[in-house]
Amino acid sequence: MNKRATINVGLWGAALALLLAGCQGGLRPIQQLNQSLSGLGDSQSPSLNSEWLALISSRTGSRAQVQLIDRRRNAPVLLPGLNRPDSLPISVAVDQRGERLALVRQRDDRSELVIHRRSLQASQTVPIEPAGVPQRVSLSADGRVLAVEVSRAGLWQVDLLELP
Amino acid sequence: MGLSGCSLSPFNRQPAAPTGLGAESRQQPALSGDGRLLASLVDRGGRTTVILQERRSGRVLPLRQFRNRQPHSSPSLSWNGRYLALLVQQGGRRQAVIEDRATGQQHPLFLPAAQEPQQLSLAPDGQSIALELINGGSRRLQVFSLAGMLEPDRAPGLRESGGGTPLQP
Numbered sequence: 419m420n421k422r423a424t425i426n427v428g429l430w431g432a433a434l435a436l437l438l439a440g441c442q443g444g445l446r447p448i449q450q451l452n453q454s455l456s457g458l459g460d461s462q463s464p465s466l467n468s469e470w471l472a473l474i475s476s477r478t479g480s481r482a483q484v485q486l487i488d489r490r491r492n493a494p495v496l497l498p499g500l501n502r503p504d505s506l507p508i509s510v511a512v513d514q515r516g517e518r519l520a521l522v523r524q525r526d527d528r529s530e531l532v533i534h535r536r537s538l539q540a541s542q543t544v545p546i547e548p549a550g551v552p553q554r555v556s557l558s559a560d561g562r563v564l565a566v567e568v569s570r571a572g573l574w575q576v577d578l579l580e581l582p
Numbered sequence: 583m584g585l586s587g588c589s590l591s592p593f594n595r596q597p598a599a600p601t602g603l604g605a606e607s608r609q610q611p612a613l614s615g616d617g618r619l620l621a622s623l624v625d626r627g628g629r630t631t632v633i634l635q636e637r638r639s640g641r642v643l644p645l646r647q648f649r650n651r652q653p654h655s656s657p658s659l660s661w662n663g664r665y666l667a668l669l670v671q672q673g674g675r676r677q678a679v680i681e682d683r684a685t686g687q688q689h690p691l692f693l694p695a696a697q698e699p700q701q702l703s704l705a706p707d708g709q710s711i712a713l714e715l716i717n718g719g720s721r722r723l724q725v726f727s728l729a730g731m732l733e734p735d736r737a738p739g740l741r742e743s744g745g746g747t748p749l750q751p
Contacts, residue, residue, distance in 0.1 A: 445691050446727045448710065461723045464703040464712035467615075471712060473723055514615070514706060544593065559615030559661060559706040560737070563637070565622075567609050576611040576622055578637065580594035 454492045458485060465511040467559055472512035472519060484510050484521060486536075499539040509554045513561030518581070520557040520564050531555065531566055533581070544579065613637070615661030615706035615737065623654060632657050632668055647681045647688040656699075660735040661706040669699055678702055678713060680732065689731060708732040 451471070455461060459477035469489055476482035483501040485494045497519075501507075505525040512519050519534040521541075531552045534541040546552055550568035557564050564579045609630075612621045620637045623630050629652035634643045648654060651670035658667045667680045678691040678699050691711070693699065700721065701714040709732065712725045 445693070448725045448727050451725045455723050455725070460721045462701065462714050462721045464701065464714055464723050466703040466705045466710060466712040466725065468705050468707050468709065471723075471725065473712075547595065554610055556611045556613050558613040558617035560617060563613055563617035565611035565613050565620060567611055574607045574609045576608045576620070577595065578611075578620070582593070 450492045451487070451489060454487060454494075458494075461485075463507075463509050465557070467512070467514045469514060470512050470516040472510045474507045474510055482507055484519070486512060486516060486519070488516070497534075497536070499541055500534050511555050511557035511564075513557055514559040515561065518557060518561045520555045520566075522552045522555050522566070529553070533564070546577070550575070550577075610655065610657060612657040612659055614659040614663040616663075619643070619659055619663040621657035621659055621666060623657070626652075630654055632666070634659075634663070634666065643683075645681065645683075646686060647679070656701045658702055658704040658711075659706075660704060660708040661737050662735050664735040665704060665708045665732060667702055667704040667711060669702060676700075678711070680704070680708075680711075680728075682732070691726070706735070706737075708735040 458475040461473045461475040463474045465472040471487040475485050484507050505523045507523045509522040521532045529551050531544045532541045550570035552566050554567040609623045621634050632654040655669045664684050669676050680689040697715045699713045703712045709729050
């Protein structure tokens with residue numbers, strides 16, 4: 419093999435190695451869902467499972483609100499009783515069935531933790547005890563356990579609640 | 583569960599189990615899909631570090647792959663806790679990585695150079711991930727498929743035949 423052929427083989431080998439390295443990353447965008455997301459404006463605080471995606475979206479000039487996207491249809495569902503004109507969502511989490519949503523929101527200059535049941539279209543405020551300021555929330559996919567980050571006297575803590 | 587106007591007594595409260603260092607700051611909780619495991623962020627020698635615990639006992643479980651890449655942020659667990667997704671610091675940039683606790687393997691998630699991940703959420707079955715990305719001052723969510731990269735980690739009874747290795751915590 420002459421010198422030029424050796425260099426060519428080397429270049430092709432390097433290109434193949436780069437290609438394989440790229441494949442190992444394995445990240446493929448889910449196009450239809452991402453197209454649906456791009457129509458929601460700025461979005462943050464994702465909570466994903468195989469059926470649902472909960473998030474907080476905000477468009478310029480309008481109030482941020484919780485969105486729940488049905489992944490089978492790649493479209494948001496209505497959430498009657500959850501988004502309120504007098505509150506600002508901070509963090510949201512959803513269970514695997516899309517039945518329970520846990521939400522931290524700011525309302526009247528106070529942060530509150532809320533559990534919403536979609537089938538009942540009803541929200542319940544969960545008191546923080548001892549008193550503290552809730553910030554970020556996590557809900558187990560089975561919907562039975564909730565973990566919330568709470569600020570108390572300058573210290574961040576995690577409270578756990580088992581839901582009936 | 584009773585809702586508006588009903589007693590809240592059905593809630594069973596508990597503080598997160600201590601990590602052995604007394605009262606310390608703890609942030610960004612993330613539960614496994616079955617609620618058995620809790621990941622959170624604590625301070626270790628001035629560096630924000632992820633820890634993984636059994637929720638009820640507080641026992642700390644080993645995480646091998648994330649050392650020396652603090653600050654950590656945005657932990658997220660799969661259904662049985664086989665996978666832990668996390669943002670780590672890698673060469674001056676934030677990078678999303680997933681540790682497979684069953685095999686010890688680590689999966690870095692490569693994004694286009696201009697996109698910096700801020701927050702993530704791993705689907706409990708480990709087959710997709712949502713990333714909150716900062717790009718040109720706007721925050722956007724993008725969802726990526728992990729099928730073919732990770733074995734499913736589903737709830738017992740939903741597990742595919744031959745899929746996944748039972749975890750010994």
